Amino acid sequence: MKRSKIKYLLQSDLVDNQVNAKGWVRTKREGKNVTFIALNDGSTIKNIQIVVDMEKLPEATIKDINTGACISVNGVLVKSQGKGQSVELIAEHIEILGLADPEVYPLQPKKHSLEFLREIAHLRPRTNTISAIMRIRHNLAFAIHKFFNDKGFFYMHTPIVTGSDAEGAGEMFRVSTLDPKTPPLNEDGSVNYKEDFFGKETNLTVSGQLEAEVGAMSLGEVYTFGPTFRAENSNTSRHLAEFWMIEPEMAFYDLNDNMDLAEEFVKSIISYILDNCMDDLEFLDKRAADEEKNKPQNERNELGLIERMKFVVENEFERLEYTEAIQVLLNSKPHKKKKFKFPVEWGIDLQSEHERYLVEKHYKKPVILTNYPKDIKAFYMKQNPDGKTVGAMDILFPGIGEIIGGSQREENLEKLKTRMEEMDVPESELWWYLELRKFGTAPHSGFGLGFERMMLFVTGMGNIRDVIPFPRTPQNAEF
Structure with missing residues (x-):
């Protein structure tokens, strides 16, 4: 018999029909003559209840069915007599596909800490919390591709191995095939990377933006969506060494066009999650x-x-300049009463507490800040006539602060x-990047969204390690 996913069985009209369900046992509850099994196959956060007549199935089979076991069940789908589910499956035949020894299986039916679950990342997607997150992760990725595809953008695959540092951060992972014990040396004792695989020093990319600009200068509107890497030795709840970035680049867009697109983009993908992931969201909402x-x-x-998600979708974003935002913060009660942990003055890189005050307390809506001091922004941002600021824009969200960073790019070669x-x-x-300004330059803009940062927002999780299947952090690459 062909398997039916539990998601569809729970909302199907197959009542009184023979069906097959396969999945992993969440719980087993034994009565006098009947055993109840909660079965989940990952297609939904909800379990289907399997009702087992003890007299109709071998006792040995029922005994071996424990939490974590994988089973196949043939039976009749009926309307449920109990509360909590609309239908249940009356088992006629059960095949154990994989045993799970209850003495050693680590995911017993009790509450487990997120820290513990990170230690068993190969099993944690079987929990309600992580399975909900992974389903939302899929839907969010799909929503991103759908948005750009529907807007006529082209998906561009930018290099993972690069010879340049887009951010100028210098904290990159080196890619090399040289013998680490006896690398070839130059006369001054430095490593001779000309003998390396690529003939030069190379690293894992921190951003696909610069290469995406190449695409924008020929295809018009492109976006990247791929892994990026930062060798920052940070163990905070907001940092990963490997994460995913979405970076659109658009020819003929000025800063205002850039802000319009970014606002439309985040509203669109959040709306998609609200429309398609409500069961998982309701579970995570209660958890949060x-x-x-x-x-x-x-x-x-x-x-x-x-x-919070509806707050973003339903409000027009407030747009103001960095200088104005600093003035708002200086006049704020938290600043006057010295409640902010970090100082406020023109020229600072705003901290999360400052950003959240602007969004949650002062404007009570998402905020787009523009025209930041050039000294705290990257080299490629368009310089404003005042000589002090650049055409940057950051989008600030409730509960999280900055979620998107972007700018109009400097198209003037000199x-x-x-x-x-x-x-x-x-x-x-970056000679090739400069040549884009030599041969048919054009105004253009773009922005970057950290995928896991958006995942934190749409799942309500507090640690970025819990919204990616296998987190890469300092001293941790176990799986």
Whole structure:
């Protein structure tokens, strides 16, 4: 008999029909003559109840069915007599596909900490929390591709191995085939990378943006969606060494066009999750509410998970310049009463507490900040006539702060070369990037969205390691 996914059985009209379900046992509850098995196959957060007549099936089979076991069940789908489910499956035949020894199976039916689950990342998707997150992750990725495809953008695959550092951060993972014990050396004792695989020093990329600009200067509107890497030795709840980035680049877009697209984009993908993942969202919303109760009063989110998502979708984003935002912060009660942990003055890179104040307390809507001081932004951003600021834009969300960073790109060759020299970015590494400004330059813009950062927002999770299947962090590459 062909398998039916549990998601469809629970909402199907196959009542009184013979069906087959396969999945993993969540719980088993034994009565006098009947055993109840909660079965889940990952297609939905909901389980289907398997009703087993003890007299009709071998006792040995029922005995071997424990939490974690994988089974195949043939039987009749009937309307449920109990509460909590509309239908249940009356078992006529059960085949055990894989045993799970209850003495050693680590996911017993009890509450497990997220820290513990990270230690068993190969099994944690079987939990309600992580399975809900993984289904949302799939839907969010699909929504992103759908948005850009529907807008006429082209998906561009940019290199993972690169010879340049787009951000100028210098914290990159080296890619090399040289013998680490006896690498070839130059006369001055430095490593001779000319003998390496690529004939030069190469690293894992921190961004696909610069290459995406190549696409924008020929195809018009492109986007990247791929893995990026930062060798930052950070163990905070917001950092990963390997994460995914979405980076659209658009020819003929100025800063305002860029902001319009970014606002439309985030509203679209969040709406998609609200429309297609409500069962998982409701579970995570309740989970997040329980977590909030354990936080100090001043650190709690005023809005629930689903409320925060609707807050973004239903509000027009407030747009203001960085200079104006600094003035708002300087006049704020938290600043005057010295409640902010970090100082406020023109020229600072805003901290999460500042960003959240603007969104949650002052404007009570998502905020787009523009025209940041050039000294805290990257070399490629368009320089404003005032000589102090650049045409940057950041989108700030409730509960999380900055979620998108972007800018109009500097299309003037001489200005770009001057800025690269000021920031010690070698022209020799990016000669091809400069040539885009030599041959048919055009105004263009783009932005970047950290996929896992958006996952934190749409799942309500507090640690970025819990929204990616196999987190890569300092001292951790186990799976």
